[in-house]
Amino acid sequence: MAEVNAPEPPHVALKDEAVAWFRDLQARLVAAFESIENAGDSPLPPRRFVRTPWTRPGLSGGGEIALMHGRVFEKVGVNVSAVSGSFDAEFRRQIPGAEEDSRFFAAGISLVAHMQSPHVPAAHMNTRLVITTKGWFGGGADLTPMRPEAPESVADTAAFHVALRAACERHDADYYPRFKEWCDRYFFLPHRGEPRGAGGIFYDHFFSGNAAADFAFTRDVGLAFLDVYPRIVRARMGRAWGKAEREHQLIRRGRYVEFNLLYDRGTMFGLRTGGNPDAILMSLPPLVRWP
């Protein structure tokens, strides 16, 4: 973005380091999930991630989908991308700093896990750096138990929030309450009057005034997720389930699809900027029922 006619946002100096971080976090998450896959107790063999690099016409840079269809993880994607391009005329009006210059840089990591067991919550984690004539970090992590009111789900949700709260509090006492509330507001299906899941944190277009500090916070969000979600999966994956629980899981997954296609800003951003639909729609569950 050195060509942009304006004082450069300080985020430009962090681009390479951020891209390297997203790759590093991807590698750690892949290793953690493959290790869980090995530990799974199932007649099926453990599975591995399959990596598919991609580029797209009209975008420089590209990304990599790492996707596993396993015996514990029914479908889990851990995608990274780092692309530069131009927003179209209509879309740039919706993006901070893009009115002046349509060019953008966007890099990030995006993870969605849909589990075989209805007792293991689905999860989402995504962090990103976006640079237009402005720069910001954004992201978050949230948990989707199939029965949020069940005692195990309440415990998992509490552990998840404890981990994210700790990551937030290392940086600013305001972050956790602010970003938790933002998450509750964001992951909500107005047509159902229902939250998508049990929350977490969400932040976007975020620049505290110190880009390096925001990057450190963004790294800690990823590390908190890397710590807590595998613990939740290991604690719940051994429990047996039956047909009724599976059916309920398939129906709950429909809400996930409804949210992602009707309301999710990241999905819209990706599809509208010519991103790879296979990478963007990796978030959609492997099997879904609308009864």
Add this chain to the structure above:
Amino acid sequence: MAEVNAPEPPHVALKDEAVAWFRDLQARLVAAFESIENAGDSPLPPRRFVRTPWTRPGLSGGGEIALMHGRVFEKVGVNVSAVSGSFDAEFRRQIPGAEEDSRFFAAGISLVAHMQSPHVPAAHMNTRLVITTKGWFGGGADLTPMRPEAPESVADTAAFHVALRAACERHDADYYPRFKEWCDRYFFLPHRGEPRGAGGIFYDHFFSGNAAADFAFTRDVGLAFLDVYPRIVRARMGRAWGKAEREHQLIRRGRYVEFNLLYDRGTMFGLRTGGNPDAILMSLPPLVRWP
């Protein structure tokens, strides 16, 4: 809409007759599909439609979902509704004639059929009357074979278009080419560069200057669908299929969901105007795979 301060659109005089027509067409479609269900050749028993009337806070009037989960029709909904309400401030700017007065009347029939057999095309038909300070009819019908290039699908698609063309040509020589092209443009997934199906006709915000003639045309669209789609189902439903064909069908259904939630105007209209989400999302397939 007698309260609207403007010369009433001539559609107001057709409201009762249109509502009665949508109900009548629903009854005929339900009868035709239950008769096919009886003729199905399967160890499962034939099933029947279940009717669920609904009302919604903030809307006067209501609707009825008629839904069948059968041995031929895996999931088929034939919904009618007739409601009056008010558009919210943001939405009314997108609706013809609603800038001046936010009140609207909308009545229609909406049908989506997802079939057990991957050899039987899915189908959609929807016609409606909408009145703001303006009035119009809209709707259409389109066919979604799972493998549009297969010879049987080419034949089914041809038969479907012949029926719709005949309905159009009874009214205006321009309708079929115009509304066929509109359908191809409308039922398209830009993020995939793919059409949703094999087309049909689509028209919206349509007022020829003669509301009674537009109503007669709208009736003929429904009758053409009532004639041709049951014939296609009967011709294809007996053919055996295997696991690979079923898997392909489940994946193709994902495209249907993507279109309906990302782009469909009717879905958006319903959800944004406080419609019944169960009725609106009846269009979503019973089981879907995103691999």
